[in-house]
Amino acid sequence: MSIFPEELGVVVVTYKRPEALRKTIFAILSQGITEAQIVVLNNDPSVQLLSEEIDPNFTSLIIKNQSENIASAGGFAKGMQAVLDLGLKWAWLFNDDSRPVRGSLDSLKYAVGKVSSPKIGLVKIGNLNNRGKATLLNWKGVRVPSYVEPSGELIETDLVTFDGCLISTQLIQEIGTCDPGYFMGTYEFDYCLRAKDAGYSIFTLPNGLIEDEKAGSIGGTPPWRQYYNTRNHLFLGLQRKNMQTIAAWIKRELKYTYAIIRFEDQKLIRLKLKALATFHALLRKRGKTFDPARFN
CATH class of the missing domain: 1.10.225 (NK-Lysin)
Known part of the structure; x- marks a missing residue:
């Protein structure tokens, strides 16, 4: 399988962090994907974001202002559906406080291009911890982390989180979006388990080419x-x-x-x-x- 910019839709879910959102948009554009569609889900009903306020020179920016806070589960569900409706092949997901660093997309292209399986479901760029190790997640009724040295090779796992995660719209077409009923938390693991049930593979690319401010955890x-x-x-x-x-x-x-x-x-x-x-x-x-x- 391969990733082409014109087949990629990027989803960013934001809530009351306009400066972080702008940094994330510019980081996405630095990947050299001016052909890609970027869909922003704004969960702050008190602010109506306009695309020209974020980047007046980028015409493929779609802003979806919500009338209420639907949290990350609802935002990602709507964003995944939007990418599917646009007829694209891949959805690349971010929160407003996480963003790709230079080379992130190229590393995904290279790694995914080496996999022959027609049922790649999710591919996550793995974060590095404070010891410089990449985190892998597996499932034993709860997420169980393990840690590996950074590399550019995909590792099959049970679970991924959505920050920096690439999702095939073939998977979205088959099993639907993540479940907005979770509102906040657990929806990612539910989605991964459903993807596994449908026979799709889940991979982590443990190269650490993602910046995560973890603003929601402060x-x-x-x-x-x-x-x-x-x-x-x-x-x-x-x-x-x-x-x-x-x-x-x-x-x-x-x-x-x-x-x-x-x-x-x-x-x-x-x-x-x-x-x-x-x-x-x-x-x-x-x-x-x-x-x-x-x-x-």
Whole structure:
């Protein structure tokens, strides 16, 4: 398989980070893909972004302003569908605080071009940790990381996250987009498991050619995010009727509950939201239950 710029659609999901978004757009354009379509999903309903405000010289920029915050799951779902509707072959996904560095796309082209399988589903540019190792993710009811030396060779894995991830629209056509009902968290792993169910391969390219500011992680995990992590992980296990996932959820929740009691702030609200998240998962409740803005 191969990647051509005219067959590529780039998706960027943004929320209240206009300067980070501009940096990401310019980093994408530095890959030499002026023929590609770039679709920006703006989840901030208080601001109507205009393409000319970001780059007046780039005419292939599509801005989709949302009337409410649909978070990363909803944004990526709409972006994946937009790339499919444009008739393109690949969707390359980013959050506004992650961006490719020079040579990222060329490395993907080279690596993907060496794979003969017609069912490549997802290819992720792997981040490097503070020890200079690339992270691989596998699934044992919960994501299990392992670490390898950087290289330009694809490694097959169970899971990837969406930042810097290339997704075949053949896969999107067959299994649909990621599930917006997760709202925030877990949707990437659900999508990878569905891709595996459909017989598609998932690869990590462990070269570290991606910059990730991790702006959403500054200051620790807020209570609303713990709610979605708890609810969505249990929902995934129940939906798939997978006891390994449910057992991993129990173990994880016991560990994090202990950590809340011992170390976290806002203990009462965190514990209440975790209990509510469990109840909602059992009821199969989906979507945006709590607006993150309520807790900012």
